[in-house]
Amino acid sequence: MGHLIIDGEHLSIKDLVDVARNNFSVQLSENAIQKVNKSRAYVEQLVDSEAVVYGITTGFGKFSDTYISKEDTKELQRNLIVSHACAMGDPLSEEVARAMMLLRANALSKGFSGIRYETLNTLVEMLNKGVHPIIPEKGSLGASGDLAPLSHLVLVMMGEGEAIYKGEKMSGGEAMNKAGIPFVELTSKEGLALINGTQAMTAIGALAVYDAENLLKNAEIISAMTVEALKGITDAYDEKVHLARGQQGQIVEAKNMLRLLEGSNLTTKQGEIRVQDAYTLRCIPQIHGASRDAINYVKNIVTIEINAATDNPLIFADYNQVISGGNFHGQPMALPMDFLGIAVAELANVSERRLERLVNPQLNDLPAFLTRKGGLNSGFMITQYAAASMVSENKVLAHPASVDSIPSSANQEDHVSMGTTAARKARLILDNAQKVLGIEAFGAYQAISFREDAKLGKGTREAFAVIAKQVEPVENDRIMYTDMNKFDAMVKSGVLVKAVEQAIGEL
Numbered sequence: 001m002g003h004l005i006i007d008g009e010h011l012s013i014k015d016l017v018d019v020a021r022n023n024f025s026v027q028l029s030e031n032a033i034q035k036v037n038k039s040r041a042y043v044e045q046l047v048d049s050e051a052v053v054y055g056i057t058t059g060f061g062k063f064s065d066t067y068i069s070k071e072d073t074k075e076l077q078r079n080l081i082v083s084h085a086c087a088m089g090d091p092l093s094e095e096v097a098r099a100m101m102l103l104r105a106n107a108l109s110k111g112f113s114g115i116r117y118e119t120l121n122t123l124v125e126m127l128n129k130g131v132h133p134i135i136p137e138k139g140s141l142g143a144s145g146d147l148a149p150l151s152h153l154v155l156v157m158m159g160e161g162e163a164i165y166k167g168e169k170m171s172g173g174e175a176m177n178k179a180g181i182p183f184v185e186l187t188s189k190e191g192l193a194l195i196n197g198t199q200a201m202t203a204i205g206a207l208a209v210y211d212a213e214n215l216l217k218n219a220e221i222i223s224a225m226t227v228e229a230l231k232g233i234t235d236a237y238d239e240k241v242h243l244a245r246g247q248q249g250q251i252v253e254a255k256n257m258l259r260l261l262e263g264s265n266l267t268t269k270q271g272e273i274r275v276q277d278a279y280t281l282r283c284i285p286q287i288h289g290a291s292r293d294a295i296n297y298v299k300n301i302v303t304i305e306i307n308a309a310t311d312n313p314l315i316f317a318d319y320n321q322v323i324s325g326g327n328f329h330g331q332p333m334a335l336p337m338d339f340l341g342i343a344v345a346e347l348a349n350v351s352e353r354r355l356e357r358l359v360n361p362q363l364n365d366l367p368a369f370l371t372r373k374g375g376l377n378s379g380f381m382i383t384q385y386a387a388a389s390m391v392s393e394n395k396v397l398a399h400p401a402s403v404d405s406i407p408s409s410a411n412q413e414d415h416v417s418m419g420t421t422a423a424r425k426a427r428l429i430l431d432n433a434q435k436v437l438g439i440e441a442f443g444a445y446q447a448i449s450f451r452e453d454a455k456l457g458k459g460t461r462e463a464f465a466v467i468a469k470q471v472e473p474v475e476n477d478r479i480m481y482t483d484m485n486k487f488d489a490m491v492k493s494g495v496l497v498k499a500v501e502q503a504i505g506e507l
Contacts, residue, residue, distance in 0.1 A: 002024040003025050003026075008307060016102060017210050023130070116187070123194075126179070130179065159172055159173035196312050212340060223354060227267060228267060229447035230364055233282070235269055259458070284350075302333070330419030333423065337426050338400040338401060344429050345398045382480070383443065400422070441487050449473035459500045465499070467487075
């Protein structure tokens with residue numbers, strides 16, 4: 001098991017994946033601990049002096065003008081958590097819960113939040129010992145931070161709520177006791193420091209960006225196999241064409257298509273069979289390239305956000321200042337998450353159209369619906385239905401969440417981002433797109449099996465070999481969904497990408 005030191009400044013998306021999925025352990029840097037302690041000392045100074053400071057000696061939201069005495073500080077913080085734990089619906093996955101804990105710990109380690117080191121370390125201990133809060137997925141407006149989801153996380157720190165520990169669902173208190181982690185009694189500023197932030201939308205979004213990068217590489221490989229299956233024309237991928245336009249993602253995609261197809265005897269030159277291919281083959285660099293650029297843009301925004309201070313107020317101990325701002329507002333994540341959903345939906349959209357070209361005998365020279373005994377067998381007819389269904393669903397899901405806003409907290413919080421909804425939608429779109437690309441891979445694999453004496457490209461042959469070890473070509477109708485699930489798993493796991501990149505280098 002790996003190990004990660006966090007300091008609030010240098011966390012990468014790959015680091016987040018290692019902690020969320022690969023159970024890397026986490027430790028605070030010495031510099032982070034010093035910053036946290038300095039910030040905390042200033043908060044305690046403010047409480048002792050009975051200064052009026054939002055969230056430390058006042059209520060929250062519309063109650064920001066209500067003064068809270070020093071004696072009521074602990075009750076204030078506890079009330080904040082239990083009253084704000086209002087999320088509903090199915091729980092977020094354990095990997096998202098782990099990502100949320102990591103991101104909250106990383107943000108707090110910047111030293112702008114005023115939390116005690118002991119409280120922050122409890123979060124780290126929960127990560128390292130596998131106490132995963134059960135966090136319902138619905139209930140965040142993505143503006144005063146992810147208040148409701150993060151409150152469910154903090155409930156477990158307090159020995160309440162529910163958690164998963166070693167694969168078993170139990171009360172938060174039982175999970176903490178079994179892991180040997182003492183409960184936290186929150187004091188001044190701590191509850192607010194823990195729940196005021198964008199960590200739910202950012203956790204979901206960061207994992208989605210990582211998976212979208214993997215999906216893009218799968219799309220390159222699978223579309224190249226389809227090009228071979230349909231005897232596609234490679235002239236359209238000539239670098240001169242793409243340099244003439246200058247779009248960076250398009251240039252990379254065209255280069256990758258030629259790398260994948262190098263040495264293939266199934267591809268053709270313009271004029272050999274036909275002069276031009278349909279757009280879904282000819283314009284792969286343009287279509288995939290636009291999604292590549294979009295995913296890279298979103299990745300850059302997410303990388304900034306996973307190292308951001310996103311609570312309120314922020315403690316600037318070096319300046320003897322506490323400033324109420326709006327870093328909890330999810331707009332910087334909401335727009336990119338909608339963009340990510342659209343970019344990924346388009347990868348599925350064009351994939352389904354390539355699948356149609358594989359199964360439709362009016363568009364190719366292959367057996368109808370990729371079966372030699374059509375009529376008696378339906379072959380791949382309904383695989384295209386399934387892909388079309390998910391592509392259509394994605395078109396609904398791709399409607400942006402960020403254009404909506406509902407005022408809350410008696411109109412004190414009068415513009416909200418809906419960023420968490422945008423991130424959750426992007427995740428759903430991604431899952432559909434992974435399945436659609438898997439179906440196209442199934443169809444391309446089947447189609448290539450009809451091509452006699454086929455010599456595949458330098459990259460595509462590696463993917464074909466991986467598939468052949470898990471799935472036999474379809475001779476007569478059989479239960480298809482079991483094979484489709486295998487292809488879905490291959491796309492998600494990245495096994496095709498790994499095999500191809502070992503042969504031709506990184507895509």
